[in-house]
Amino acid sequence: MNESAFVAALKALADTPAARGLEDDAAVLSVGGQQLVLTHDTLVEGVHVRADEDLADVAWKLVAVNLSDLAAKGARPLGVLVSHMLGDSDARFIEGLREILGEYDVALLGGDTVRAEGRRVWGCTAVGKATHTPAPDRRGARAGDAVFVTGTLGYAMLGLGDRASGSRADLAYRRPRPLVAEGIALAPHVTAMMDVSDGLLLDAWRLAHASGVELALDSTQVPVADPQKAGECMRWGDDYQLLFTAPADAALPVAAARVGTVTGGPPGLSLDGDIFPDAEGLGYRH
Template identity: 55%
Template sequence: MITESALIQSLRAIAAHPAARNLDDDCAVLEFGAETLIITHDAMAAGIHFLPGQDPADIAWKLVASNLSDLAAKGAEPLGVLLGYQLGGDDARFVAGLREVLDHYQVPLLGGDTIGATGAQVLGLTALGRATHRPVPSRGGGQAGDGLWLTGPLGAAMLGFEALQAGTGDSLAYRRPQALLAQGQALAPLVTAIMDVSDGLLLDASRLARASGVTLAITSAAVPIATPEDRRDEALRWGDDYQLLFTLPADTAPPCPAQRIGDVLEQGGEPLLLDGVAPLGKLGYEHG
């Protein structure tokens, strides 16, 4: 089996339509008459994205919120979702959670498909949105001289996951992440590049750097974290926090709460520098 990044690279030759954006973004951006449609799809599997025996209502929440977070990184207004659902477990509880999260974000369910299958449950969701600003921001516009910013602390989901595993403590950040739609819409007219942090700050920052053709220099002490200080490095590599990572021109202030965590440099030998050097080890979560 090849790695996730290798598979995506092989798919780029097929995804030739301009809306695919060379598969460098988490969303397709499709011009449609006077509107621009934003389309994203994420899947979740038991044992990978949620724990066996986890409350299906929380699984429904995370499935929707993670997709809406991709729309947030495009400054999009959600229009609706399509659900791909594998029957199994407490399906009624999943439906209750789905209703709750869709009501929370005021997003309609438009359709989808259900299947019966054996093995680990796999769920999918397609989210549709409309651009609130054009051109729609991407990962690919960062420029040397920009500042690198983050909307909020990292590591809360990691602590929540551990609390859920232990059966004690506050697990809400892992079970029910928030999609920062209002922040994304406010940022869209100003940013040069933007994405959400779902697979770990260091990994996602390296993706933004490659898409933009720059080097990102992060100061680790500047990154806000929700963990104890001795777990800072873990927080920078853990995912599921869904904060927005973005670049702004040096003379531009963010229109929402955010922390400057580094700088955009001319492209060098490495896409990412952490405290002046290329970070070692696994940068975040990748499939395969």
């Protein structure tokens, strides 16, 4: 089964409202009058990180991608649980973990350690508290809304081949910075929001289908790191910027580029007038 088919099969099991139909970045669980936000991500050596990546960078990225999911829900991080596959450079993993937990003031709550043969795998579960009720959802975009994205897309793609230089691109790949403060600021203003992890086009398609609307994007308005590779910048992913919809006249507290409009057409994505009926070729999928 490919990733999409497997997730579709899981939806029959995820029948609690907290799971949001597996259509969102995270689960949102109401407890004692508050909303807890929970998310989990896995990194695989040679897939999500380079096979010879410094484990300090692996640890940073592992936590960062989970905090990015919390950011998309406007959640304030409370803590993480981390699983680590023992091997070479374990001390470097701890060092990177110490750095990102300190940078974002996040508690280490627990986790697991294992040892096995083959590619190394790391997992992280992040827990946060929603700062706005309801927590932003992928399912709230409405016809007439504007589509926005923060930051510039494609730096992580360029950073894959710009190793250890300390450039903006290199750091975007090795040490992404989740937009936690920005997500919290945006939460009261957006109608739908998610982070861009698998490419702008694929993630926009997902948001459109979750909301039952069409997102009509204008490629000339999308900020990209390399205009000569604009298509790749919109498809490659690993950006961890925030993609969101909001009323066109909303006074946004965070700088963002308007890249399109939500229409009442059939659910899906259009780019410069070209309609994409399915997600094939739009971004990274397993």
